[in-house]
Amino acid sequence: MFQDLIAIQREIYLAFGERIRAFADSGDWSLLAFHLPMGILFGAVHALTPGHSKAVLAAYLTGSTARVPRALGISLILSTVHVGMSVFIALLSLPLVSVALGSVGRAPLLENLSRGLLGAIGVWMLWQAARGTGHAHRRDTAAGFAAGLIPCPLTLFVMTFAISRGVPEAGVAFAVVMLGGVAFVLAAVAVAAVIFRQSLLQLLASRPSLLDRTTRSIQLVVGIILVVVAANTLVG
Numbered sequence: 001m002f003q004d005l006i007a008i009q010r011e012i013y014l015a016f017g018e019r020i021r022a023f024a025d026s027g028d029w030s031l032l033a034f035h036l037p038m039g040i041l042f043g044a045v046h047a048l049t050p051g052h053s054k055a056v057l058a059a060y061l062t063g064s065t066a067r068v069p070r071a072l073g074i075s076l077i078l079s080t081v082h083v084g085m086s087v088f089i090a091l092l093s094l095p096l097v098s099v100a101l102g103s104v105g106r107a108p109l110l111e112n113l114s115r116g117l118l119g120a121i122g123v124w125m126l127w128q129a130a131r132g133t134g135h136a137h138r139r140d141t142a143a144g145f146a147a148g149l150i151p152c153p154l155t156l157f158v159m160t161f162a163i164s165r166g167v168p169e170a171g172v173a174f175a176v177v178m179l180g181g182v183a184f185v186l187a188a189v190a191v192a193a194v195i196f197r198q199s200l201l202q203l204l205a206s207r208p209s210l211l212d213r214t215t216r217s218i219q220l221v222v223g224i225i226l227v228v229v230a231a232n233t234l235v236g
Contacts, residue, residue: 006049012042013154016174017161024165032170039174043083043181046154053078053147054189060143061193063222068194074144075190079183081148083155087175090159091168152182 016035023032047054057078061071155175162171197218204214 008045009042009049009154012038012045013158016042016158020158020162020165020167020170020174023170024167032173036173036177039177040181040184042154043178043183044185045181046152046178047182047185053082053150054186056147057186058189058193059222059225060147061190062197063219064140064143066140066194067198068191070140071190071194072187074140075186076183077141077144078148079179079186081145082150083152083175083179083182085149085151086153086155087159087172089151090156090163090171152178154178 016038019032019035023029057075061074066074155178158174158178159168159171162168162174201214
């Protein structure tokens with residue numbers, strides 16, 4: 001299945017690359033607009049491959065108190081920052097790329113910052129598990145932003161290709177529609193995580209003391225996971 005996803009991505013990327021070339025040569029937006037909807041499929045397929053902080057998002061929402069609307073908001077923040085960082089880096093062009101990117105398609109500096117922030121959120125969750133207090137809304141927003149800081153490599157490739165052809169607007173247009181596909185997949189992950197947590201807590205609702213211990217235990221485990229992920233990234 002993973003190989004099939006890679007193959008689909010490659011076909012869409014090559015097809016859109018041809019459209020960018022044609023648009024650069026003619027300036028005719030119709031040549032581009034007809035293929036833009038492929039960006040939604042491209043984003044969804046790409047988000048299904050490993051990465052994109054899906055596991056971090058699911059773990060965080062399982063240990064949080066966020067309901068479905070807020071979970072969708074967190075997933076949207078994550079998706080927007082994830083794709084937007086690639087557009088931002090590409091538009092700033094090579095000077096920033098040479099500093100921020102240690103290898104093609106990766107941004108070690110931003111990865112370390114992202115994991116460091118998630119580690120801080122993990123520590124906060126451990127504190128909340130112990131004390132039972134916290135500002136959930138602010139923490140949720142910070143978690144979505146931190147998890148999305150790692151730029152999307154394929155958006156970066158498309159943006160770089162479009163800029164090299166002198167049509168950055170084509171790359172931005174593709175990034176916008178691609179964001180729709182990424183957001184859809186991450187939203188599905190977010191809703192699934194919330195439903196799982198709510199179903200589990202519903203089973204324990206008749207036993208308040210057990211419910212409280214279970215809630216704190218989940219927060220404790222998720223906090224440890226975030227701290228470990230951050231530590232492994234920063235130390236490695």
